Amino acid sequence: MTTNATQIPSQTPRLLRIGDLARLTGKTVRAIHLYEELGLLQPASRTSGGFRLYEQGAVERVRWIGLFHGMGFSLQEMRELVHAWWDAGLGPEAMSHLRSLFKRKLEDTREAVRRSQHLESELAAGLSYLEACRVCAAPASTAKGCVGCQQDHGMEQAPALVAGLKSASPGRGPRRSHPVFVSVEEIQ
Amino acid sequence: MTTNATQIPSQTPRLLRIGDLARLTGKTVRAIHLYEELGLLQPASRTSGGFRLYEQGAVERVRWIGLFHGMGFSLQEMRELVHAWWDAGLGPEAMSHLRSLFKRKLEDTREAVRRSQHLESELAAGLSYLEACRVCAAPASTAKGCVGCQQDHGMEQAPALVAGLKSASPGRGPRRSHPVFVSVEEIQ
DNA sequence: TCGTACCCTTACGTTAACGTTAGATTCAAC
DNA sequence: GTTGAATCTAACGTTAACGTAAGGGTACGA
Numbered sequence: 001m002t003t004n005a006t007q008i009p010s011q012t013p014r015l016l017r018i019g020d021l022a023r024l025t026g027k028t029v030r031a032i033h034l035y036e037e038l039g040l041l042q043p044a045s046r047t048s049g050g051f052r053l054y055e056q057g058a059v060e061r062v063r064w065i066g067l068f069h070g071m072g073f074s075l076q077e078m079r080e081l082v083h084a085w086w087d088a089g090l091g092p093e094a095m096s097h098l099r100s101l102f103k104r105k106l107e108d109t110r111e112a113v114r115r116s117q118h119l120e121s122e123l124a125a126g127l128s129y130l131e132a133c134r135v136c137a138a139p140a141s142t143a144k145g146c147v148g149c150q151q152d153h154g155m156e157q158a159p160a161l162v163a164g165l166k167s168a169s170p171g172r173g174p175r176r177s178h179p180v181f182v183s184v185e186e187i188q
Numbered sequence: 189m190t191t192n193a194t195q196i197p198s199q200t201p202r203l204l205r206i207g208d209l210a211r212l213t214g215k216t217v218r219a220i221h222l223y224e225e226l227g228l229l230q231p232a233s234r235t236s237g238g239f240r241l242y243e244q245g246a247v248e249r250v251r252w253i254g255l256f257h258g259m260g261f262s263l264q265e266m267r268e269l270v271h272a273w274w275d276a277g278l279g280p281e282a283m284s285h286l287r288s289l290f291k292r293k294l295e296d297t298r299e300a301v302r303r304s305q306h307l308e309s310e311l312a313a314g315l316s317y318l319e320a321c322r323v324c325a326a327p328a329s330t331a332k333g334c335v336g337c338q339q340d341h342g343m344e345q346a347p348a349l350v351a352g353l354k355s356a357s358p359g360r361g362p363r364r365s366h367p368v369f370v371s372v373e374e375i376q
Numbered sequence: 377t378c379g380t381a382c383c384c385t386t387a388c389g390t391t392a393a394c395g396t397t398a399g400a401t402t403c404a405a406c
Numbered sequence: 407g408t409t410g411a412a413t414c415t416a417a418c419g420t421t422a423a424c425g426t427a428a429g430g431g432t433a434c435g436a
Contacts, residue, residue, distance in 0.1 A: 398416090
């Protein structure tokens with residue numbers, strides 16, 4: 001009887017070996033091993049020699065893992081979710097637990113969105129600030145004096161990201177010009 | 189002459205030892221050492237015995253590091269930015285490089301926002317799906333059959349996150365009931 | 377001066393998600 | 407049967423951002 005990715009003339013669909021699964025999903029054998037260790041995926045069976053054999057559904061499964069991992073779910077979190085799902089059929093408490101997992105992750109995700117959006121606006125403001133230098137004066141002189149220029153570019157105050165960068169400059173500036181005690185140059 | 193966090197009766201403000209800086213910023217001494225290694229922060233000087241002494245500005249600096257680190261900037265990325273800022277005074281190319289760093293990070297951040305927002309909507313949909321179970325039937329029977337129930341909760345299709353969880357169940361189900369070859373139970 | 381908190385440098389440990397390597401076994405085509 | 411690709415398990419390595427510990431030196435108030 002042929003067991004390797006061959007059509008079995010009965011009701012059992014063709015099974016995949018791990019390498020097939022890896023190629024079909026763009027993952028490595030190692031990654032699939034890891035998912036199995038974490039309980040996220042199981043082979044349908046094994047050969048008598050110990051080779052893992054997977055059903056076609058495993059392809060979807062690995063893709064699902066990759067999709068949500070890419071969106072921000074750690075493998076551990078997914079593991080919790082999967083286990084909570086399996087347990088949810090056992091009673092109301094388990095179901096409540098599953099829902100609370102969803103709620104917590106949803107809240108965490110909303111917070112992450114806010115943080116990223118905040119950073120986005122900081123970066124956009126900083127970039128505008130830097131672009132403004134190129135606009136407001138002749139290129140040669142602007143580029144030369146831009147980083148150290150004192151004008152506020154039409155803004156009341158430099159964006160926080162740029163302000164922090166600016167504060168780095170004077171700190172380094174005086175240290176180069178006026179050493180206080182031991183001039184720290186070993187960091188180079 | 190007193191050098192430890194004492195007012196020097198001249199134009200030099202009181203300097204902080206590393207422990208002071210750590211307490212004022214909520215960071216550890218170790219973290220501050222790391223920032224120094226990465227070139228993000230430097231002590232203003234050292235005692236003859238080697239103790240680091242920081243200016244008040246270092247407090248703002250460490251806070252800035254923490255703020256943007258918390259928003260999604262890796263320390264390495266911040267290092268690149270700081271160095272690009274320092275170099276930007278050297279000419280138009282360096283200035284252009286600084287701007288491109290901003291642009292790239294801005295693009296990455298926008299992508300991160302999109303990913304998180306996508307996950308957020310998936311989680312919200314999944315939660316609605318799960319909440320609908322509690323709504324559509326009596327608690328006792330709903331909780332019992334919820335995970336495996338076949339009705340679509342008024343939705344054409346389960347959200348992708350839930351669909352992936354559902355697909356985990358039948359895979360585990362048959363394996364418990366109808367082992368094909370070697371039943372894999374060692375993952376327990 | 378003494379005592380104690382503080383600081384120094386060095387170095388190894390932790391975590392998540394794999395990557396990489398090695399030696400042995402299995403599988404399937406020829 | 408032979409051969410070479412594929413797979414097995416085991417184990418160590420990588421990265422970022424620190425945490426932890428150790429042994430020795432420093433700073434400063436009492």
